[in-house]
Amino acid sequence: MTKLLSGNEALALGAYHAGVKVATAYPGTPSTEILESLARHDDIYAEWSTNEKVAMEVAMGAACAGIRSLVSLKQVGLNVASDPFMAASTMAVNAGIVIACADDPGIHSSQNEQDNRHYAKLAKVPMLEPSDSQEAYEFMSYAFDISEKFGTPTLMLTTTRISHSKSVVKAYRKQAPPARQANFHYDIEKYVMLPIYARLRHSLVEERLTKLATYAETFPLNQVSWGERHLGIITSGVAYQYAREVFPQASFLKLGMTYPLPQNLLLNFAAQVDRILIIEELDPFLQENIRAMGIKAVGKEFIPRTGELNVDIIEKASRSIGLLPEISPQPLKGIPAKLPKRPPLLCPGCPHTGIFFTLSTLGKRSISAKSRAKTTKESPLVITGDIGCYTLGAYPPHNAMDTCACMGASIGNALGMEKTGIAKKLIAVIGDSTFMHSGITGLVNAVYSEGQITIVILDNRTTAMTGHQDHPGTGISAQGKKTRAIDLEQLVRGIGVSNVRVVDAFDMKQLRDAVRNAVDSTELSVVIVRGACVVLMPKRSEPMAIDVEKCNLCGICLQLGCPAIQKEKKQVYIDSALCAGATCTICQQICPRQAIDLKSRVESMKSL
Amino acid sequence: MKKSDILVVGVGGQGVILASNIISETALSAQYDVKKADTLGMAQRGGSVISHVRIGHQIHSPLIKKGEVDILISFEKLEAARWGYYLQPGGVTIVNNHAIPPSSVNTGNEQYPNDQEITSILKQRTDRIGFINGTRHARELGNIRTLNIFMLGSASIFMPLETQAWEDTISQHLSPNIRQINIAAFRKGREEMRNAHLG
Numbered sequence: 001m002t003k004l005l006s007g008n009e010a011l012a013l014g015a016y017h018a019g020v021k022v023a024t025a026y027p028g029t030p031s032t033e034i035l036e037s038l039a040r041h042d043d044i045y046a047e048w049s050t051n052e053k054v055a056m057e058v059a060m061g062a063a064c065a066g067i068r069s070l071v072s073l074k075q076v077g078l079n080v081a082s083d084p085f086m087a088a089s090t091m092a093v094n095a096g097i098v099i100a101c102a103d104d105p106g107i108h109s110s111q112n113e114q115d116n117r118h119y120a121k122l123a124k125v126p127m128l129e130p131s132d133s134q135e136a137y138e139f140m141s142y143a144f145d146i147s148e149k150f151g152t153p154t155l156m157l158t159t160t161r162i163s164h165s166k167s168v169v170k171a172y173r174k175q176a177p178p179a180r181q182a183n184f185h186y187d188i189e190k191y192v193m194l195p196i197y198a199r200l201r202h203s204l205v206e207e208r209l210t211k212l213a214t215y216a217e218t219f220p221l222n223q224v225s226w227g228e229r230h231l232g233i234i235t236s237g238v239a240y241q242y243a244r245e246v247f248p249q250a251s252f253l254k255l256g257m258t259y260p261l262p263q264n265l266l267l268n269f270a271a272q273v274d275r276i277l278i279i280e281e282l283d284p285f286l287q288e289n290i291r292a293m294g295i296k297a298v299g300k301e302f303i304p305r306t307g308e309l310n311v312d313i314i315e316k317a318s319r320s321i322g323l324l325p326e327i328s329p330q331p332l333k334g335i336p337a338k339l340p341k342r343p344p345l346l347c348p349g350c351p352h353t354g355i356f357f358t359l360s361t362l363g364k365r366s367i368s369a370k371s372r373a374k375t376t377k378e379s380p381l382v383i384t385g386d387i388g389c390y391t392l393g394a395y396p397p398h399n400a401m402d403t404c405a406c407m408g409a410s411i412g413n414a415l416g417m418e419k420t421g422i423a424k425k426l427i428a429v430i431g432d433s434t435f436m437h438s439g440i441t442g443l444v445n446a447v448y449s450e451g452q453i454t455i456v457i458l459d460n461r462t463t464a465m466t467g468h469q470d471h472p473g474t475g476i477s478a479q480g481k482k483t484r485a486i487d488l489e490q491l492v493r494g495i496g497v498s499n500v501r502v503v504d505a506f507d508m509k510q511l512r513d514a515v516r517n518a519v520d521s522t523e524l525s526v527v528i529v530r531g532a533c534v535v536l537m538p539k540r541s542e543p544m545a546i547d548v549e550k551c552n553l554c555g556i557c558l559q560l561g562c563p564a565i566q567k568e569k570k571q572v573y574i575d576s577a578l579c580a581g582a583t584c585t586i587c588q589q590i591c592p593r594q595a596i597d598l599k600s601r602v603e604s605m606k607s608l
Numbered sequence: 609m610k611k612s613d614i615l616v617v618g619v620g621g622q623g624v625i626l627a628s629n630i631i632s633e634t635a636l637s638a639q640y641d642v643k644k645a646d647t648l649g650m651a652q653r654g655g656s657v658i659s660h661v662r663i664g665h666q667i668h669s670p671l672i673k674k675g676e677v678d679i680l681i682s683f684e685k686l687e688a689a690r691w692g693y694y695l696q697p698g699g700v701t702i703v704n705n706h707a708i709p710p711s712s713v714n715t716g717n718e719q720y721p722n723d724q725e726i727t728s729i730l731k732q733r734t735d736r737i738g739f740i741n742g743t744r745h746a747r748e749l750g751n752i753r754t755l756n757i758f759m760l761g762s763a764s765i766f767m768p769l770e771t772q773a774w775e776d777t778i779s780q781h782l783s784p785n786i787r788q789i790n791i792a793a794f795r796k797g798r799e800e801m802r803n804a805h806l807g
Contacts, residue, residue, distance in 0.1 A: 002636070004629075004632055004633060004636050004642060004644070108647070132643075132670075161645060161670060161671070164645065164646060165643060165644060165645040165670035166629075166632060166642070166643065166644040166645075167642065167643045167644075167667075167670065168636060168641060168642060238670070241668040241669045241670065242668070242669050242671075244668040244669075245668045245669050245673075310669070310671050310673075311669050311671070311673045312673055312674050334674075334693055335690050335691075335693065336689065336690075336729055338719075338721075339686065339689055339690055339721060340686065340709075340710050340712050340713050340718035340719065340720060341710065341712060341718075342619065342654070342655055342656045342686070342687075342690075342710040343655060343710075343711070344620070344654060344655035345654045345655070345711055347654070396715075397715065558714065558715055561711065563654050563711065565714070566709060566714045567714045567715070567716065568709075577752070
C-alpha cells in the first residue's frame with residue numbers, strides 16, 4: 001500500500017500498526033492531526049484530554065495495565081506534561097509508551113521556539129527523529145519495541161516541517177495486531193514512587209541509559225552513507241533532507257536515534273573524514289554532545305540557532321566559511337517591501353469580534369499598543385490574554401490584549417498585577433478550551449486569594465484555533481461519541497464566584513453592560529461570552545448590506561476588523577460572499593446612522 | 609522529466625491546499641516521488657496560504673529553494689507579486705485576475721498594487737505570465753469554489769501528467785455532487801490557458 005501521508009498521519013498509522021490501543025492528546029499545532037487520525041479507528045480508545053498533563057497520566061495508566069499507549073503533543077505541550085513525563089521515566093513500564101512531540105522551529109503557530117530534544121536528556125529517555133513520512137511510519141514500531149525492551153518511555157520528536165509535509169509512505173501492515181489482555185501486576189517497588197523506591201529506580205534509569213547507548217551503536221536507523229571523505233555531515237530529522245541537497249557528494253551519518261548517541265559509531269565516522277559538519281535546527285544539541293566525545297565538529301558557529309532551516313540558509317551559511325564556492329551574485333530579492341501584508345484575521349461572523357470591539361472602546365484603549373507606549377494617555381485597564389484564535393485581538397484595529405504568555409496564564413497574570421496595588425482595572429480574557437486546559441486552577445487561586453479581577457471566558461464551544469476539536473465543555477468525544485458535558489457556568493459558580501453573567505456574543509449592548517458591570521464591581525467577576533464558532537455554523541444566513549444613502553463614511557464599522565466589511569475608494573460595502581449575516585449583525589448594532597440591515601431590506605428600501 | 613517545483617499560493621478559504629493535494633496525488637499515481645509542504649501559519653481564514661509541491665525521481669527537501677520554482681500558480685494577484693521571487697528565470701506564472709484586498713488596504717493604511725506594478729514585479733523573473741479570469745469562469749460555471757480546479761486545469765498543460773490521470777484524481781477526491789462541475793472547471797481552465805499561448 002503506497003500513499004501520500006503527512007508526517008502526522010504517518011505517525012498515527014505507524015502507531016496503529018504497532019498495536020497502540022490507547023491514544024491521548026490535547027490539540028496543538030503542529031501535532032493535532034496525530035490524534036485526529038488515530039481517533040478514526042474504532043478498535044482503539046482515543047481521547048482529547050483536558051490538557052497534556054492529563055493526557056500523559058492517562059497514557060501511563062494504560063501502559064501500567066499492559067496496553068501500548070501514545071501521547072501526542074506540541075513542544076510547549078510537553079512543558080505542561082513534564083511532571084508526569086519525568087515520572088514516566090522513573091516508573092516501570094508494563095507496555096510500550098511513546099510520546100510523539102512536534103516542535104515548531106520558525107514559530108509558525110506557537111509562543112516560543114524551544115528545542116525539545118533537551119527533554120530526552122533531562123528525562124534520560126531514548127529519542128527518535130524521523131526525516132520524512134516513511135520514517136515517521138517505520139520509526140513508530142521501533143519506538144514501541146525500544147520502550148518495552150528497555151522499560152522506558154520513548155520520545156518521538158518531529159518538527160512542523162515533518163509533521164505537516166506530505167510524502168510517500170509504503171505501509172508494511174494492513175491492519176493492527178490483536179489487542180493484548182490488560183493486566184496490572186501489583187508491585188510497590190515499580191509503581192509507587194516513594195523516596196525509598198524512587199532511589200532504587202534512579203539507579204535503574206542510569207543502567208538503562210548505558211544499555212540504550214550500547215544499543216544505539218548498532219541501531220539500524222543510525223545510517224552511514226559514504227561519499228567523498230573530505231566532508232562528513234552528521235544530521236537528523238528534516239535537516240538531513242536539506243543537507244542532502246546542499247552537499248550531494250558528502251559522506252553522511254544520519255541519526256535516527258538522537259539520544260543517547262552512538263559514541264563509537266560517531267568516533268569511527270569522524271576518523272574517516274577530514275572535517276565534521278553538524279547540521280541541526282535550533283540549539284547545538286548534537287554538536288555539544290558530540291563535542292563532549294572529543295570530536296571536533298562545527299555547525300552552530302555559522303548555521304543559525306533561530307528559525308527553521310532550509311536549503312537556502314544552509315547554502316548561505318556554508319558559503320560564509322568557504323565550505324561551498326562563492327557564486328556569481330544572483331540578485332534574488334525577497335518580498336517587495338511595499339506590498340501590503342495579509343495577516344490572519346478573525347473570521348466574518350466570529351463570536352470574538354463583538355467582545356474585542358467592546359474591550360477596545362473601554363478605557364481609552366482605541367489607540368494601538370505601540371502608540372500608547374509613546375503617549376501620556378494612560379488606559380485605566382490592562383487586559384491579560386491567553387492562547388487561541390482570540391489572541392488576534394491584540395492586533396489592530398482592536399489592540400485589546402496586553403499580555404499573552406502561555407496556556408491559562410491570563411488569570412494568574414491579572415491577579416499578580418492586581419496584587420501589586422497597580423492603579424488599573426484588570427481583565428483576563430480566556431477561551432473555553434483554554435479555560436478547561438489550565439484556567440480552572442488559576443480561577444480557584446484567584447477566588448481563594450480574594451482577587452477582584454474580571455475574567456472573560458470566550459465560550460465558542462470548540463477548540464477553534466487548532467481546527468475545531470471537542471473539549472470537556474462540548475460533551476463530544478474525540479471519536480464523535482456523546483459523553484458528559486461540563487457546564488461552564490456551574491463550574492465557575494462551584495468554585496465560588498457569585499458575580500457570573502452569561503451573555504450573547506452577538507448582543508453588543510449586553511456585552512458592554514456586562515463588562516462594565518464586572519469591571520466596576522469590587523468582587524471577582526466572570527463574564528461568559530457565549531456564541532458558536534462561525535466556521536461550525538451549518539448554514540450561512542442572509543448577508544447584511546450598507547445603505548449608501550445613509551452611510552456617512554464614519555468608519556466605525558471598519559473598526560470591527562470584520563473581513564466582510566471593505567472600503568473601496570469612497571465607499572464602504574459588505575462583501576455578501578463573506579458576511580455571516582443575520583447570525584451576527586454586530587455591524588448593524590454599532591452603526592450610528594442605522595445604515596446597515598439585511599441585504600433584502602436595504603435593496604427593498606432602494607426600490608421604494 | 610528531471611523535476612518540477614510548483615508553488616501554489618492564495619488566500620485562506622480559496623482552496624489552495626486541496627489544489628496542491630490533487631497535484632501531489634496525480635503525480636504519485638504517475639509513479640513520481642512527491643513531497644508537499646504547506647505554510648499556513650496562524651491563518652484559519654483570510655491569511656496568505658502557500659503550498660510547495662515537488663515532483664521528481666527522488667525528492668529530499670519538502671521546501672522549494674528560492675529562485676527555483678518552475679510553475680507559480682496564484683489564486684490572487686497580490687499573492688502572485690508577493691511570492692514571485694521564488695520563480696526561476698523564465699518560470700511559468702499563472703495568475704487569477706482577481707484582487708482580494710487585505711484589511712490594511714480596507715482601512716486605508718496600505719495601497720493595493722495596480723496591475724502594472726504586479727506585472728513589473730513578476731517580469732523581474734519571467735516573461736511567461738498568464739493572467740486568467742479564474743474567478744469569473746468559476747462563477748459562470750455556477751460554483752465559485754471551482755476556482756481551484758480551474759486553476760489546476762490551466763497549470764496542467766505545463767506538467768507532464770495525463771489529462772485522464774488528473775480527472776481520475778479529481779473524481780477520487782471530490783464528493784459525487786460536485787464532481788462533474790469540477791471536471792468541467794478543469795477542462796475550461798486547460799482550454800483558457802491553451803488560448804493564452806504562454807509558450
